[in-house]
Amino acid sequence: MRQTATGDQAAFATLYDRLAPRVHGLVVRILRDHAQSEEVTQEIFLQIWKNASSFDPTRGNALSWTLTVAHRRAVDRVRSAQAQSVRDEDYESLRDRPMHDPTSQEVEDRWQAQTVRAAVVDLGPPHQEALELAYFHGMTHREVSIALDIPLGTAKTRIRDGLRRLRDRTGGAL
């Protein structure tokens, strides 16, 4: 990342090779549309390139920073007017199938096999659901509370406690 910040295109290419599958996986999981996801993944890496100098290692590592940028960008897209109608349909059917999204089944299958995933599942449905709706469906905590039919403060607390328990259970290790 530091080399990338000095305009080193080769360093950026290496960074891309290391992080692109992770970024793209996250974007696909959020947008559930391959064409749109490719567009957004490209935007994310351009943003990373342009803003590499603002990366501050004291505030997190390169992966964490990159995924923060990526998530924000993908969620921004989900919340934009163009995506709204798709999202509404999605929103409507959440009660029936909160955790199962056919188009990302492939991703889901692989994810299930992971130990970290096991830790997420281990959190139990209340926290797991709140985290998944917030992180992968781009919902605000308020929307999470509506989708799960729980009080507003409870959604916030489940997101907060879910993240902290997840961190505890994995020892915070990556």
Place this chain on the structure above:
Amino acid sequence: MTSSEPHVDDLIGAFALDAVTETERRQVEDHLNHCEQCRAQLREDTEAAVLLSDGMDVEPPASLRASVLEAVAREPQRPAGKPDEVSPRVGAHRSGADGPRRGRAAIWGLAAAGLLAVGGWGIWQNVGEDLSPTQEVIQADDAQRFQTRYEGNPVTVVASAGLDRAVLVTDDLPEVSGDEVYQGWWVDEAGEITSAGVLDGAAGATEMQTVLQGDPEAESAFALSVEPRGGSEQPTTEPVLVLPLQS
């Protein structure tokens, strides 16, 4: 903003997942600027958020790599140490602003005071000049904000003269029937009305941001009415709200 204000601890987790409204985001960012304890908490929560997408890798097509690298070769980087470029920008209205425009900026400045005061924190969390069309307007140097309430919820027009574009931000507009939609309108000094576009999906949506058609520059007011599905050439019902754009 003083150090005696309450911590935003209960919102940090949601903030780390981008699961907050724009208003909450700014509230948290303001707080983070001067609270080391909450910054440390955010760092932990952000690391935990990284775990959520572990093992979900999807290899993007090789063509994407090629076009990213090609774009990068053409695209200059932002120089280091220029926080101004990413901090929004309340008081800064365009130089050479004309009379009415200065009037608007003043209103906007009052209305939005404290809302956009993002300092150093924003550089990391809120990177980028490279924004979506709605965020480009909302974060523009010359963004002006006009707000009213409808059924208790804020309705805001954010306009940027530099971008010739305006964005409407609505929150929880009351539901309309299946064959009705909300439609925005510009009204000029002569009373001439032009469509600002149909707001599909705005009813009931949280923090909905829509790019409006047309340029607000010469307009006196923004209005919202309920129209038959597909929208109308001219309003067919009384406006549910009128938002003056000048002092």
